[in-house]
Amino acid sequence: MRSVRRVSSLLAGTAMAGLLLAGCATTAEGTEAATTAAVAAPISTQEAVARGPFVSAANPLAVEAGMKVLARGGSAVDAAVAVQAVLGLVEPQSSGLGGGAFMMVYDAESGAVTVYDGRETAPAAATPELFYENGKPLAFSDAVLSGRSTGAPGVVPMLALAQKQHGALAWSELFGDAETLAQDGFVVSPRLAGMINGDARQAQTRWAAEYFTKPDGGRYQAGDVLKNPAYAETVRRIAREGAAALQQGPLAEAIVEAVSEGPRPGALTTADIAGYRPLVREAVCGPYKIYTICVPPPPSSGASILELLAMAEQTPDIDKGPDSPEAWAAFGQLQRLMYADRDRYFGDPAFVSVPVAGLLDPAYVAERAALAPGLRGAAPYGVPAGAPKVGADATREPAGTSHLVIVDAQGDAVSMTTTVESLFGSGRMAGGFFLNNQMTDFSMIPTASDGAPAANAVAAGKRPRSSMSPVLILDREGRLLGALGSPGGSSILAYNAKALIGALAWGLPLQQAFDLPNLVAKGDGFGADTEGFPADIQAGMAARGVELRPNDTETSGLHGGLWRNGRWDGAADNRREGVARTQ
Template sequence: MLTSSIRALVAFAMMASLTACQTLNDAVSRSADGGAPAIVGQTRSAPAHGLFVAAANPLAVEAGLAILRRGGSAVDAAVAIQAVLGLVEPQSSGLGGGSFMMVFNAGTGEVTTYDGRETAPSAATPELFYENGTPLSFMDAVLSGRSTGVPGAVAMLGQAQKDHGILAWSDLFGDAERLARDGFVVSPRLAGMIALTGGQARTEWANAYFTRPDGTRYVAGDTLRNPAYAETIAALAREGAGALYSGPLAQAIVDTVHEGPRPGALSTADLAAYRPVAREALCRPFRIYVVCIPPPPSSGVSLLQLLAMAETPVAARALAQGETSPQAWTMFAQLQRLMYADRDRYVGDPAFVGVPVAGLLDPDYVADRAALAPGLTGSASAGTPPGGIFRAPDATQEPAGTSHFVVVDARGNAVSMTTTVESIFGSGRMANGYFLNNQLTDFSFTPTTREGQPVANAVAAGKRPRSSMSPVIILDQQGRLVGAMGSPGGSSILAYVAKGLIGTLVWGLPVQAAFDLPNLVAKGPGFGADTSRFGPTLQAGLAANGIVLAPNTSENSGLHGGIWRGDHWDGGADDRREGVARTD
């Protein structure tokens, strides 16, 4: 198992940053009459402990807590939570999708990233989504068999549970199997997705699953049963994670991908060859904390870049004005524009392209980028970080259909996991009782090169598409657990998680209040937002700064997580979803 001890990093980071933090804290701490201070000075006398689960559905939360009460580890609980989420929240994640998991080991201080991102079939080419020399429309690509990559979530959970599990793997699926056999109550959010009149909600597979015996669609409050899912769960419990990647379960996936028009090339050999990757977590100081995220192909490096820009003096002074300040929100928007421009140019699968991680986080480069924020108008252009090969801007579209959850066990071990089938109900195709992902549409639709320049996120055989999933683990200067959070939301995940971090660690808000803040997403020239949550005074102040808000038309945030506040978990579950945060 590849893990990363962060103790040396913490010591180095804090020595390098404490002097800067003193100046920074002078700039960003609120004045005596400026509201509650941020929590940057908080210290703890003992490691965090106490059971904690935050997830997007109460049934999944209860399944996780049940495992923890039996003495299971955070990773044990994560297996149970994902198994239930895939049943009760199939529009967002499932056994047919992929994920990134961050694991904190309280005993060793190590943070490990588990990469369960899907991979392209061995037969995939850069023209995967072309037909007669012309790119397919995005929805045609999503609904095709070509959109499905090898599912990675189950294999990743299997590996992580081998490394960090306490209970037997076979004992982690009882709630999911029971709910699938006996039925679960359709939630309002799922009912809303079932009621959609097109796309993945109206494929032959979705119609068969979501239509009641009387010919009408299931609605909120109905009981929905999924015996095929129960059989799959039973097989996984009995045979292990590998059951999904060989034998009848794997063959069913391949058969479904090959059905209908525009079949995919996924093979049983592709499934058998899949391996999750344990990677070193990417950790950097922020104020007096250390924020850890997955490295590429996750876009977490871009989140760290935004946080680093936020610590430069001009940005820090603006952000320090707080959550009611137009100047703070304006700076937040401009930093996002710079972040996304660089992300879209440079981030991809590091097994195929060189990603200038160190260059994107280089202090001089960060300072130069942040200096552009106050005068930025229109779309931001990508910079040229040290070690970066200038690449063509890609044509990646990244819809939302994702979930996030956080678990802390009694020993202080933690999981922060973002999980997805990509779009709502993935490709709309089902096998073994679950939806298959359309994750390959996270690749750029343009060829490998454009105007002679390589595209970092182009399709290639065996490649993992770039992801915005950025599960976060937060540590203090002693390397102890402070918190964890993450969000769904497609490419907007970076903006949502950044808001959660700034709201809690800079503005000093309770976690729930930080998550419930308005969302503001700045990619390209426009500003998507929860316009109804920005009051008229704040909207007018933003407009005076050139930030004219428009309703965010993509799927919204679903932040889940918590911060350790001295002797308890301060948890939050985004009120835009149906989740809960519970301690025990």
């Protein structure tokens, strides 16, 4: 049985009041699981304890697989294993067995939250100039397609650890749907067909071309049946042998073989893959309105969302609602401040000191929020307590991620964001699945002009900074109220924050909160779903220095649920193909 502890309140009267921060990372080797719980604050009452079955994910076939596991008495983590196994097959442009993830697990009996870090790690041979050639950084697309872009995969070892600690069924019983769909074939969805036939260079590699070309020489289209017998064999092996099936033997060797091919072969070894260990970390939790919001600690950027929400509490315009140009303009300006801090300081805490406590200190939050009304152009980064001397960041985060939320009959819950990084990862394949290109989530330029290293510079064994920020929403007694998350590269932070503000501050049903137009404010621009903002709101925002342009980052794929009036208010972003189900 898993070992957990519950923290029922925090010290008051200090800068840390109302906040639980990440502690030291612990490895998978039998250590105590990390937890968090409620902060001292007004109690939010509910008619009944939130319980499932509930699944929200980015493909109906994956949701069905999760619901089947729950119907057999499986736990939320059991169902997450099944959902991920199917997503890796039917939505390979977004996540898969060759990628990584962050998972938040809520335990209803103890009120504990456990964070599982399945972020990939850099090979032992990696250097800060991993993506340099002839003394200059590679073009980003060349870096993505290179063998250098793949790190040691983390999602399968992470799921194996979490399932060992939270599972109710046998591991071997969780892959049946994925195996059947791979062996017998699945119907290609319109979104996958668009990616197969799109312009992404990863869809044009020899691996992708072989997989996505039909016997008649044409590419698979929406409605075609696609079979993947290699994937079926892979999940059979993983079901039988656990994570060791991927970390050792033929699968690990196949991964290394694919990475070692040109152009620009990588240095990932079977030892790197075998040596990968998922981490169990403590959540970062903070108050927002009458709620407690919990996110993963660095290298996830989740704490940045807490900084934005804390600034929003200092910004009355935010509460004017979705029909107010003042609210949207304020939201955009607060994002600029959040991203300036995130980009400067976040990285792997085993390699760089991330000043999470300083960023969430009430005095610092108030100081930053006060800058928002007068911002014109890019926001400066702040200097919170504990900030290290680090250089400017040069990280790019492309598209290719998914999110899922699951609640089981006991009220235990999973909020998990999972990715292969770019669309179809690096475009290279092994065992029927795509390999990640997570190493391009490091800063392409490792040092600033003054010689200060970037917080997110490459280093051997390091985990790249991630925008993946799965969210759990608790009441102030530590009871589950909901969970959500999104893909979107660096825009994940904006998408999650929009959903939280829409649902918790503006009181919208969760689907309406997800359907709100997106606004992403990084640097000196404001990218937005411009067609979703009425002309009068756009004009009002422009008058406040927030001039919208079309969003050019990966669109949102929000999935989640809120427990309201004794039932699940479930939602799936209409920009993707997912569904939310309770039965």
